[in-house]
Amino acid sequence: MESLVRGGTRWRRFAVVMVPSVAATAAIGVALAQGALAASFSVSGQQFKVTAKTLHGDGFVQYGNVVVPSGQGPKAVAVSAFTDATITGLCQSVVVPAPFIGDVTLKLTAGNNGKEVTAKNLYIDLDQLDADATFNDINIGVAAGATDPNYAAVEDQVAKDTEHGGAASFAQEAKSADLTDVKQRAWATSAGTFKLAGLSLRLHKGSGAGVECY
Secondary structure (H helix, E strand, C coil), X not given: CCCEEHHHEECCCCCCCCCHHHCCCCCCCCCCCXXXXXXXXXXXXXXXXXXXXXXXEEEEEEEEEEECCCCCCCEEEEEEEEEEEEEECEEEEEEEXXXXXXXXXXXXXXXXXXXXXXXXXXXEEEEEEEEEEEEEEEEEEEEHHHCCCXXXXXXHHHHHHHCCCCCCCEEEEEEEEEEEEEEEEEEEEECCEEEECCCEEEEEECCCCCCCCC
């Protein structure tokens, strides 16, 4: 059974016991068009790295899913969704192999020098997260198709992502979450609105420590 959903993801029933340390994540990526939830897109075959000094998120829900990156097989991910998120000290980097040149790292920073990054209806497909985290009014072990709309206003999209066999899978929700010293690796992100104050984007030849975010 296959169904095209947000982020070019195909849902196959995927229940994963996620612990609170993986329950929320930093906002990531490039500026997206303001307004409705971002349109579906095909997931590339490259992951990207993200760090953030702080993240405050309201209306949180997380559930398991599967993405199919271009040219690769299915990959298990934890989808973290926030109704609203505020981030400081954001850094995103992705390494792009370039013919005749070698690796080129695209590095984006924002939310520094007293400025903040804000996002609405934010979704992140991730497979690695490290942070110090505090969750407020958290429920762990909720059925993915029955998360409380009073906790997460992104309920409609969660329902679409889980309607084909995943409604009873493991999920968790919280009214809000606070994370510090965030480090993550992700496959994709989308948002209805993504405002990056103090945006800086640079290209660097090479990759690794000192060039990427971590």
